[in-house]
Amino acid sequence: xxxxxxxxxxxxxxxxxxxxxxxxxxxxxxxxxxxxxxxxxxxxxxxxxxxxxxxxxxxxxxxxxxxxxxxxxxxxxxxxxxxxxxxxxxxxxxxx
Numbered sequence: 001x002x003x004x005x006x007x008x009x010x011x012x013x014x015x016x017x018x019x020x021x022x023x024x025x026x027x028x029x030x031x032x033x034x035x036x037x038x039x040x041x042x043x044x045x046x047x048x049x050x051x052x053x054x055x056x057x058x059x060x061x062x063x064x065x066x067x068x069x070x071x072x073x074x075x076x077x078x079x080x081x082x083x084x085x086x087x088x089x090x091x092x093x094x095x096x
Contacts, residue, residue, distance in 0.1 A: 003056045010049050017042055 001009075021042060025035055 007049060007053050007056060010052075014042065014046055014049060017045075
């Protein structure tokens, strides 16, 4: 199951919890400390799932690779002393 599917399942469960809490509040009253505490905890769970959803969405966005700065300064010519000139052949030989 994908992360998106798991988060949707969690959201559905929280919706079911909220509906159950509403029915329970009607039966036993909303004034009790325990009912308010569960309602408050369910609110925290909703906020946490929303944060997880944002974090998962941020990971789905393809990140640009870090840019590498290339200096405009000329290369050290001693790096190329043992190589042939590209496409021109060796200095001491003739081109075919």
